[in-house]
Amino acid sequence: MRKSYVNRLFAALLLICLLLPFTGALAANCILVVSVPATTPDDAKIWITGNHDLLGNWNGKGAQLKEIGPNLFEFAADLPAGSEIEYKFTRGSFATVEKTAQGHEKINRKLRISGSANHYERITVEAWADQTVATPAAPQINGWYSLLRSVKSENLEPARDVIVWLPPSYPRNRTLRYPVIYMHDGQNLFDANTAFGGNEWGVDEVMLDYIAGAHCGQLNEAIVVGVYNTSERMSEYTPFPDPKHSGGNGDNYVRFIVDELKPMIDEQFRTRPDRQNTFIGGSSLGGLISLYAGIAHPQTFGGIIAMSPSIWWANGAIVDWLLEHDIAGYQGKIWVDMGTREGEEAIEFTRKLAGDIGKNAPAFKGLRYREFSGATHSEKSWRLRLHLPLRFLLGPAGRP
Numbered sequence: 001m002r003k004s005y006v007n008r009l010f011a012a013l014l015l016i017c018l019l020l021p022f023t024g025a026l027a028a029n030c031i032l033v034v035s036v037p038a039t040t041p042d043d044a045k046i047w048i049t050g051n052h053d054l055l056g057n058w059n060g061k062g063a064q065l066k067e068i069g070p071n072l073f074e075f076a077a078d079l080p081a082g083s084e085i086e087y088k089f090t091r092g093s094f095a096t097v098e099k100t101a102q103g104h105e106k107i108n109r110k111l112r113i114s115g116s117a118n119h120y121e122r123i124t125v126e127a128w129a130d131q132t133v134a135t136p137a138a139p140q141i142n143g144w145y146s147l148l149r150s151v152k153s154e155n156l157e158p159a160r161d162v163i164v165w166l167p168p169s170y171p172r173n174r175t176l177r178y179p180v181i182y183m184h185d186g187q188n189l190f191d192a193n194t195a196f197g198g199n200e201w202g203v204d205e206v207m208l209d210y211i212a213g214a215h216c217g218q219l220n221e222a223i224v225v226g227v228y229n230t231s232e233r234m235s236e237y238t239p240f241p242d243p244k245h246s247g248g249n250g251d252n253y254v255r256f257i258v259d260e261l262k263p264m265i266d267e268q269f270r271t272r273p274d275r276q277n278t279f280i281g282g283s284s285l286g287g288l289i290s291l292y293a294g295i296a297h298p299q300t301f302g303g304i305i306a307m308s309p310s311i312w313w314a315n316g317a318i319v320d321w322l323l324e325h326d327i328a329g330y331q332g333k334i335w336v337d338m339g340t341r342e343g344e345e346a347i348e349f350t351r352k353l354a355g356d357i358g359k360n361a362p363a364f365k366g367l368r369y370r371e372f373s374g375a376t377h378s379e380k381s382w383r384l385r386l387h388l389p390l391r392f393l394l395g396p397a398g399r400p
Contacts, residue, residue: 050087095231103132108197167221184286186226237285281305328361339375
């Protein structure tokens with residue numbers, strides 16, 4: 001008996017020894033040495049932010065770099081093998097994010113961790129957003145549009161740009177009126193020159209394709225109003241404060257859209273101003289604030305798009321809030337989706353949203369929830385499936 005026990009113990013120890021080398025292969029040491037502009041303030045703290053938990057999931061202040069010399073900083077971390085990292089450097093927020101030397105949007109930096117091989121890279125930050133004035137680039141937008149500069153608000157500061165994309169028949173037929181969809185992060189919707197990371201949603205291309213292009217007739221014509229975000233994005237796109245991230249000025253942002261921007265758009269453009277023809281949508285925090293806006297103002301919005309919504313914000317407070325504010329009685333449609341590569345927390349909270357609405361508001365039949373295999377939390381992924389929620393709200397048969 002004792003010999004048998006010793007043999008089993010030896011076999012177990014041998015197995016552990018054999019497995020130990022492979023556990024180390026699950027991560028690779030990554031070192032980034034970062035040179036920053038000479039104009040960087042002496043007391044500045046440099047941060048890396050990106051699409052990974054270690055990098056803060058694009059919160060603007062993911063991991064702080066270590067100062068190793070004059071205008072020289074270092075980031076060092078063990079990153080999981082197989083990771084596909086996208087990232088930028090900031091001085092603590094997107095108001096001070098890195099830019100190109102010309103002041104334009106810096107395309108997301110990319111890093112792929114393959115195997116256990118260590119990664120070392122020297123990087124130069126060309127400029128900071130708060131220290132540059134961008135050289136205007138020619139807009140790359142398909143179709144007719146109007147850009148409203150520095151729209152002011154009694155509810156919010158600072159002023160912001162608003163872009164209004166017009167459907168193909170708008171300039172030809174002066175009698176037709178159109179539905180309107182209000183979308184957040186306006187600078188990301190149409191033009192790579194202004195989009196985050198240089199990756200736009202392609203709203204103009206999708207609309208034209210499904211109105212009059214290869215997928216002609218699958219979308220009704222509509223006006224798209226893109227509301228640019230500002231340095232106050234996190235606060236404005238969140239209806240409740242979060243213990244870790246603060247925020248919570250979303251109600252004032254929604255009041256700006258409902259009480260100030262919408263009347264302006266209805267006055268200046270040929271819209272159908274009724275709730276059945278007015279929609280609101282966005283992604284990430286923009287998806288969160290869209291859910292809040294639609295249910296807080298059901299008399300204004302007849303449909304909601306929430307792509308990859310940040311339901312996790314404030315520990316999922318939006319879920320109970322929606323149920324408490326009679327989502328069961330909402331006379332409209334709600335599209336909610338999530339990619340399978342957006343992190344366990346994001347997926348779990350979004351599934352909870354869909355599940356709790358189904359359980360506690362069974363009378364509401366307007367929710368469409370979908371998950372997309374392999375999709376990430378990025379403009380590229382949202383662009384690939386944007387036609388589905390648009391067809392859900394604007395399609396002739398109202399289906400994706």
